[in-house]
Amino acid sequence: MSKQNLPDELPEQSQNAVKDPDQWTTGGEPMTGPQASYLKTLMQQAGMPEDEFDPKMTKADASKMIDELQDKTGRGQ
Numbered sequence: 001m002s003k004q005n006l007p008d009e010l011p012e013q014s015q016n017a018v019k020d021p022d023q024w025t026t027g028g029e030p031m032t033g034p035q036a037s038y039l040k041t042l043m044q045q046a047g048m049p050e051d052e053f054d055p056k057m058t059k060a061d062a063s064k065m066i067d068e069l070q071d072k073t074g075r076g077q
Contacts, residue, residue, distance in 0.1 A: 021063040021064050022060055024060055024063075026059055027058060027059050027060030029059050030058065031057050031058060032062075035063070039053065039062055039066055042066060042073055043069065045069075045075070046069050048069075
């Protein structure tokens, strides 16, 4: 049997795995397909016009916008 790691037993870098998107090494790359799809869904649910979607958004910016819209729509709870 393998022993499961509890949060306090994880290596230090794993305990605080959530990074500010501005600190991501790939944050400046174009957003991913799943990010774009989810962002469009959240924008629709938030009543935002489709023309506010920027297909050239970076991964970091898309992540921040997703977080904001999740708060606004209640989907991030």
